[in-house]
Amino acid sequence: MSRSHPSSLASDANETGPPIPNLIGSGPAMEKIYRLTRQVARSNASVLLLGETGTGKELIAKAIHRLSPRGSGPFVRVNCGALAENLLESELFGHVRGAFTGAIENRTGRFEAAHTGTVFLDEINSTTPKLQVKLLRVLQEHEFERVGDTQTIRVDTRVVAASNRDLMEETETGRFREDLYYRLNVITIHIPPLRERREDIPLLVGHFLKIYNEQDFRHVPHVRSDAMQALVEYDWPGNVRELQNYIERAVVLAPGDELTPDLLPDVVLGRKPRRLGRHRAADLPALAAELVEQGIEAAGPQADNLHSMIVNRVERELIAQVMTQADGVQIKAADRLGINRNTLHKKLKEYGLEK
Ligand SMILES: Nc1ncnc2c1ncn2[C@@H]1O[C@H](COP(=O)(O)OP(=O)(O)O)[C@@H](O)[C@H]1O
Ligand SMILES: [Mg+2]
Incomplete structure (x- = not known):
């Protein structure tokens, strides 16, 4: 396959036309995804997209929307990993004037903005328990209140959610509500990593x-x-x-x-990455020796053995470097690292990297 002439590959893709616009891939894994995407598009059921970062979850969410009877309505994406709990709540559900300091005007939430269309809840695994309760209610009753308001709002919004973590596992560890998981999990599409x-x-x-x-x-x-x-x-x-x-x-x-x-x-x-902070990847054994000499206390959180000491040290270097590349913008750095913003925030704190 790798020896085929590349320009013929490009034109092949055009001649047959991708089965779903913008989605490329013809192997059995993608075929299955196309089939599922078309099937779920017809319904109003909630869909859960599971896959590593960069596997195409957002692209598939948009395809589900476009192919659905709601296709001409709005598609609204909310990255649940990018906002702290209070901001996210008001982003999703809106707020009324005076609901909290800084709420100087009424604000329409994204669920309302997506009325007759689809809301795409990206990184849903990063929502807090309080928000998970509110989301469960929207999914079940299609209703909610704006922050600071008592009036109930009803919306006709379809929910597509995505997670780059195994949500089932998250429910087992108590980080994700089981009832919300089952509600979202009506239809799950697993998007395999590219290496598979x-x-x-x-x-x-x-x-x-x-x-x-x-x-x-x-x-x-x-x-x-x-x-x-x-x-x-x-x-x-x-x-x-x-x-x-x-x-x-x-x-x-x-x-x-x-x-x-x-x-x-x-x-x-297949070559080693060039640099990892001050240390070359090839210098890791030397770094380990250095750490052993220094003692454990320099290594960061929960470093009670050599392995976590080294992993912590490398992670710290990596995060510091990516933060510099991202000019200190946490959302950018988190995206590049493939972790969500809350996780990055926590790690910056743990490693004493907050400016
Ligand atoms: N099957 C695919 N065909 C074409 N482009 C894809 C495919 N999967 C992902 N991409 C592209 O890769 C990038 C990452 O996809 P995205 O949907 O944002 O991934 P995720 O939401 O899983 O992180 C986007 O630019 C997207 O257009
Ligand atoms: Mg994404």
């Missing part, structure tokens, strides 16, 4: 190549077979989003009309 559907990688490469050639006025229609092989073999912890970024970068950097391995990041080529 490598057959789709050449198609996706062709797809993004086409997009970025057009967008950046470039002419890089070919992928050399050794570059394609590296792309197919890489493990893609950031899934399709990561692939998309690397193809964009390669298209911009390519001196000729061919995507060659040197245009891909070292990690894709």
Whole structure:
């Protein structure tokens, strides 16, 4: 597969047309997802999308909306991991003037904004128990009150939710309400990580190549077979989003009309990442020795053994570096790290990295 001519791959995708607009992939995993997407689109049932970050949950949520009878209504996304509890509550349900300090005007919530359409609750696993109760009620009764108000509002809004964590597991540990889980779980679509559907990688490469050639006025229609092989073999912890970024970068950097391995990041080529803060990844044994000498206290939270000491130290370096790259913007850094904002916030605190 990796040896097929890339430009023919790109045009193949056009001739047959993707089964659902914007969704690329023809392997059995994606076929199953297309089938489910079409089926659930017809109904009003809540849908739960489970998959690692960058696997296409948002894209699928939009497809469900567009293919549904509500397709001409609004599609409203709320990232539940990006806001603290109070802000999220008022974002979702709205508030009335004077409900809290700073509430100088009435505000319509996202559930109301999505009336006759679909609300996409991204990172639903990061909601707090209080909000989970309120969400359960909307799902069951289609009603709620704005923050600070007693008047009940009824909406006709379909809910699609996404989580990059196993919600079942979250209910077992008590972090997620079981009744809400079962309510959301009417239909669950599991989106496998890209490394478990490598057959789709050449198609996706062709797809993004086409997009970025057009967008950046470039002419890089070919992928050399050794570059394609590296792309197919890489493990893609950031899934399709990561692939998309690397193809964009390669298209911009390519001196000729061919995507060659040197245009891909070292990690894709199976080399060690260049730097991890001050320490090279290859220096980790030395770092471990250094930590043992220093004693455990320097290592951060819950470091009661060598393993967690080292993991903590590496995580601290990583977070510090990504925060710098993101100019201190936590939402950006959390996105890049693939963790939600609340988790990042907690870790910044634990590691004493808050400015
Ligand atoms: N099957 C796919 N076909 C084409 N593009 C995809 C596919 N899956 C993901 N993408 C792209 O990858 C990026 C990440 O997808 P997104 O839906 O935001 O993932 P998630 O919500 O799971 O983090 C987006 O730019 C999206 O357009
Ligand atoms: Mg997402």
